[in-house]
Amino acid sequence: MMTRSPQGRTNRLTRPSIAVAAAVAVTAGVVAAAPDAKTAEPTPKLSLIAASTSVTLDSWKEDPGVYLDLGTYLTSENGAFELKVTRKSYKAPVVATQVFRNGKKTTTKALPAGLVKDFSGLPDFAQIKLTDAAGKTVLSQTEAFCPNNASGRVRPDAPANSKYPQSCPVNPFTLGSVWGVENGWASNTYAGYYSKPVRLAAGTYTAKINVTKKYRDLFGIANQTRTVKVTVRERSWEEPPPVPAGSRSAASAHEGHEGHGKAAAPSAASGHGAHAAHGAPARAEAPATRTTGAAPTFNVGHGPYPPAPPALPWALKKESLQRQSFSAAKVGDGAGQTDGSRQAPGVKPNAKRPTGKATVPDVPKPDLRSLPAYGITVSDGYEEVPGKDYLAFSANVWNAGPAKLVVDGFRSPGKELMDAYQYFYDADGKQVGYTPTGTMEWDPRPGHEHWHFTDFASYRLLKADQKESVRSGKEAFCLANTDAVDYTVKNANWHPDNTDLSTACGQENSISVREVLDVGSGDTYTQDLPGQSFDITDLPNGTYYIQVLANPENRLKETNHNNNSALRKVVLGGKKGARTVKVPAHHLVDAN
Numbered sequence: 001m002m003t004r005s006p007q008g009r010t011n012r013l014t015r016p017s018i019a020v021a022a023a024v025a026v027t028a029g030v031v032a033a034a035p036d037a038k039t040a041e042p043t044p045k046l047s048l049i050a051a052s053t054s055v056t057l058d059s060w061k062e063d064p065g066v067y068l069d070l071g072t073y074l075t076s077e078n079g080a081f082e083l084k085v086t087r088k089s090y091k092a093p094v095v096a097t098q099v100f101r102n103g104k105k106t107t108t109k110a111l112p113a114g115l116v117k118d119f120s121g122l123p124d125f126a127q128i129k130l131t132d133a134a135g136k137t138v139l140s141q142t143e144a145f146c147p148n149n150a151s152g153r154v155r156p157d158a159p160a161n162s163k164y165p166q167s168c169p170v171n172p173f174t175l176g177s178v179w180g181v182e183n184g185w186a187s188n189t190y191a192g193y194y195s196k197p198v199r200l201a202a203g204t205y206t207a208k209i210n211v212t213k214k215y216r217d218l219f220g221i222a223n224q225t226r227t228v229k230v231t232v233r234e235r236s237w238e239e240p241p242p243v244p245a246g247s248r249s250a251a252s253a254h255e256g257h258e259g260h261g262k263a264a265a266p267s268a269a270s271g272h273g274a275h276a277a278h279g280a281p282a283r284a285e286a287p288a289t290r291t292t293g294a295a296p297t298f299n300v301g302h303g304p305y306p307p308a309p310p311a312l313p314w315a316l317k318k319e320s321l322q323r324q325s326f327s328a329a330k331v332g333d334g335a336g337q338t339d340g341s342r343q344a345p346g347v348k349p350n351a352k353r354p355t356g357k358a359t360v361p362d363v364p365k366p367d368l369r370s371l372p373a374y375g376i377t378v379s380d381g382y383e384e385v386p387g388k389d390y391l392a393f394s395a396n397v398w399n400a401g402p403a404k405l406v407v408d409g410f411r412s413p414g415k416e417l418m419d420a421y422q423y424f425y426d427a428d429g430k431q432v433g434y435t436p437t438g439t440m441e442w443d444p445r446p447g448h449e450h451w452h453f454t455d456f457a458s459y460r461l462l463k464a465d466q467k468e469s470v471r472s473g474k475e476a477f478c479l480a481n482t483d484a485v486d487y488t489v490k491n492a493n494w495h496p497d498n499t500d501l502s503t504a505c506g507q508e509n510s511i512s513v514r515e516v517l518d519v520g521s522g523d524t525y526t527q528d529l530p531g532q533s534f535d536i537t538d539l540p541n542g543t544y545y546i547q548v549l550a551n552p553e554n555r556l557k558e559t560n561h562n563n564n565s566a567l568r569k570v571v572l573g574g575k576k577g578a579r580t581v582k583v584p585a586h587h588l589v590d591a592n
Helices: 213-219 250-258 268-278 319-323
Strands: 045-050 054-060 072-077 081-086 095-102 105-110 122-132 137-145 151-153 176-181 185-188 203-211 226-235 368-370 374-380 389-399 405-411 417-425 431-443 450-453 457-463 468-471 512-517 521-527 542-550 565-575 578-582
Touching: 045 203, 045 226, 072 176, 122 213, 176 185, 368 542, 368 565, 374 565, 374 578, 389 457, 389 512, 389 542, 389 565, 405 431, 405 450, 450 512, 512 521
Parallel strands: 054 226
Antiparallel strands: 045 072, 072 185, 081 095, 081 176, 095 105, 122 137, 122 203, 151 185, 203 226, 368 389, 374 389, 389 521, 405 417, 405 512, 417 431, 431 450, 457 468, 457 542, 542 565, 565 578
16 A cells, blocks of 8 residues: 655655746847847857846745855857766766757767766856846856756747656666757756755845856856845744735735736645545755745655755745745646646546456557665654554666557446556557556545555565565555656657646545656655565664666566566664664665
8 A cells, every 4th residue: 555754753854846837038138039040059048047137035044044046047059958867877978968959960979987977957058147236256157057947938929838847856876868859948046946045144145146157068058147136134934924015015016916816826735635545755945035936845745855946945834924924836747837846747548447458559658667765764653553664665667668658547337456457559649459467456444535556666675585575555555756767768758747646646535546657757756654664673784775666567568577676685683672774875876
């Protein structure tokens, strides 16, 4: 049975996900006319711009610190800025290649070895210097840049949508990614979720932002420093919001907007009631003004990594602020709103059971693979099982393609289980076959309340001789595309649906459910509660292996059943009630 992890249970990270495009009007300093297609050079022209000459940032008394979203963007003209980032295996380093597209012609250029260390972005890309009113330097630092950060068009004739993914993955076992700034678009240079707040006293400052020299030289970016006036104001959750002179109160203004028919955002209590079942971020939400349009992610139950950086800090959702009419924008990614929550409508299942004879046609099928376990910690049994020691971990099963995994569940009236079927499609996307593939079951426990596909994966703790020792109780899953594992494989979908559990996995009264694992994406689950994690209370100290096994009963049809297992070495130590775990590096990946 699948279980989600409540906030604060263990010292673990929260999951992965996805930063999305914001509809920003950042036209200042950008040439409005598109380059002439006949004379344009194939090399994109990159520029650093500032959306505004001034910004106001909040520092909260209860959680002091300022998030330096200064509103600077990298624009790409004369073609898209595209990077392909890969590694051959976990024994090989991460390498990056720039891709140039000129009509049907594609060329590449290898970037310097060691430029990137992982898949989270270009390190030390932006240089930020902050001086106070007296001219004294109070901050000088560099920040990484994910080209897939929140972005928007900078001219009206630019493509309506960006073809590039909406995040830079941070799963330590990512294998491939594509980063890009669409032609005529701009991507926020702010590191967002992954940046640390800085302590700044209330007052005025001057920020100077530039691209560091190595990237200016590498990509031909002009040496242009952008200057932004920064006002830091100190706020408190217990104080009413500031009201600009001559304006209505925040409450009346908010009421006026709601009067236009805009759906009111859920309160903190109702929001958590709807989604907290899937887990909550271990990290406190970063504060932000209510006009940012940002909101916390609720798609964290699969764990263990946070969504990729949004353009703006997470909106503060506190009961006190709710009473003062502080309301985050309605959660969800859509036109003009991209809060990083990765919520998407659940894929629509077939209305009826398949008819005709079940067949498994000779067409492309998914290839399910397991990643080594990570996020490995030792925990106790909490109040549920006192006196026990458990080994908690996170695991991911992903689809290497070339076809997506599509499973429909159909419910007979009065039956507790749904009958599950796997579907197959030809190259044109036409359904050409199906086969029974087990069942789906409803999990009624608070924090779950969705349909699980049974026998999707299993987890085992093996002894040093790699024979089974302890088996996790985790067997049933709600499939969701939580992690971009390798977007360079054939047919990878850079914009997968069903990324949010609350919409992808059905309701108790559902008559049918469709669950999909798209090509290039994986689904991470955090095993940190008794019944999921491994009971190590009476296990002797020594070396063990966590095995992640996809499709353990081979119920699902796939191209290769020989790559479904992954092992991660762990070393248990300590004494009962105070067990320890050491996690050696997995080749070049040194992440627990």
